[in-house]
Amino acid sequence: MTDSATLARALPSIAYAGNPLDRADAVRSDPARLAAVQAAPGARLLVLDGLAPEFGADGGLTWAPLATAGEGAELVFLGLDADGQGCFAAVDPALGGSTAPAAPNLRALLDAMPAQDLAIYGGARSLVDWHARHRFCARCGHATRGAKGGWQRSCTNPACGAEHFPRVDPVTIMLVEHEGRLLLGRQPRFPAGRYSALAGFVEPGETVEEAVAREVLEEAGVRVHSVRYVASQPWPYPSSLMIACHALTDEPIIAIDHNELEDARWFTRAEVAAALEGRPDAPFGAPTHTAVARHLLEWWMVARG
């Protein structure tokens, strides 16, 4: 095992992490401060077309003066930039919300976006999408309205008054190792040839470690032990917290759940290296560099080398 500081230097940073904005919780909760930030001439609006960004000439985000948001626009306060100026996004009233992954052509452009812009976009996308899908109170069915700079929605029914908060869904994603080989699977929706780490949502009533063990058993019939946390990533499709882990197994016989996976196989270290290098003779295609699954594979090559 390599120590964690050495590892951090050896590995690329996590995509969608590293948002440079100050979330400024104290501004959100103070209507007067929020109004002042909003009224300042330097306040700016993230330009979105629904949930997609408008790409600038450098492949990054595009901003407009906040005044362009239009009267009565539902605004989300993303945070303060390095100059103390407020950054906002507007929720398109026509947006119905989507739980689908971004379209492949959009994903390719996002994969090339500068890291800090990608992190700002990811957080903004999750929030805007959450507003679009939570215009009504799940408790009583009445309309909700945004509050606290878009970090809350409140029920407008005085008899209910429920407060709702942006959702973050924890997902485990894991490398399972046996005698120096890794278990990877492919879902039918993957591009041809790609294999990746198994993954699944954490359910109420279980730990991260229990969720890892359950998912691997459900999807591949493999019992794991020694589950270890590696890294985490916010994933805005629509709003997951990816919790990346490593586990060991002593029972490498795979029994695939074909409702979940099209295939699952063991890959050697040399095969994983070939895939990460994108070599033409690689036996599988590695996940894209913005996916934490790729980070896990790169971690494994260094940490378990």
Next chain:
Amino acid sequence: MTDSATLARALPSIAYAGNPLDRADAVRSDPARLAAVQAAPGARLLVLDGLAPEFGADGGLTWAPLATAGEGAELVFLGLDADGQGCFAAVDPALGGSTAPAAPNLRALLDAMPAQDLAIYGGARSLVDWHARHRFCARCGHATRGAKGGWQRSCTNPACGAEHFPRVDPVTIMLVEHEGRLLLGRQPRFPAGRYSALAGFVEPGETVEEAVAREVLEEAGVRVHSVRYVASQPWPYPSSLMIACHALTDEPIIAIDHNELEDARWFTRAEVAAALEGRPDAPFGAPTHTAVARHLLEWWMVARG
């Protein structure tokens, strides 16, 4: 640092973890299998009064034949027991749902519950409470109905058809260390004298490590580095995933956010030991043994000794 296997032997297990039921995902998704499990004579119902359990003579849970649930009861499939019998809970139609912690007298009884029963109860409580608070579609405001054995709610409006899934909210909880001392805080709602680890929800667009750093800076004005994952715990009030971490700081000057904390202080190793032992001369009261904050303190005494 002590290796993780040695640590696992030295530490008590995590409360609310270790649910012995098989979640049997394949049963949930197959209406015919679910109906057969439900119709079997051994199927049983967790006895609840609203969200509180009925305590048995041993301080554990109480079960009744599933037939006692009554016609048309909204059932949640908790899983299969060791004999393959289905275990269920019913959602009380009068239950409005609550985001409040359990009442103190209930918490004392739960703290004494056998571990496996506590884990079953925690998962069941989160699910039943989620159903009670999600009877309407957040997307369109129409009524929802339970699906997949209570692991989904579906909108009854054909023009919408949104599917909703039980919510799990990731929360970071962290020990911050400086020169062998720990930063602990107290919230106004804590029992007199108690101090515990700082904590806060993970927001959209941030990693676990970023959430830890943000929360400590917001609540105590302290900048941390070297954030490290320690353990996780499902916490059913109402449905959190506690992600317990350790971090270091080089700047130990505390600036308390009094909206969040009543006090925050540095405690020495001897002071933490006295609190964990419950000694009368301890300078603070430690969190109860079912809280992952206590597990973190016990971990620290062993791992960083």
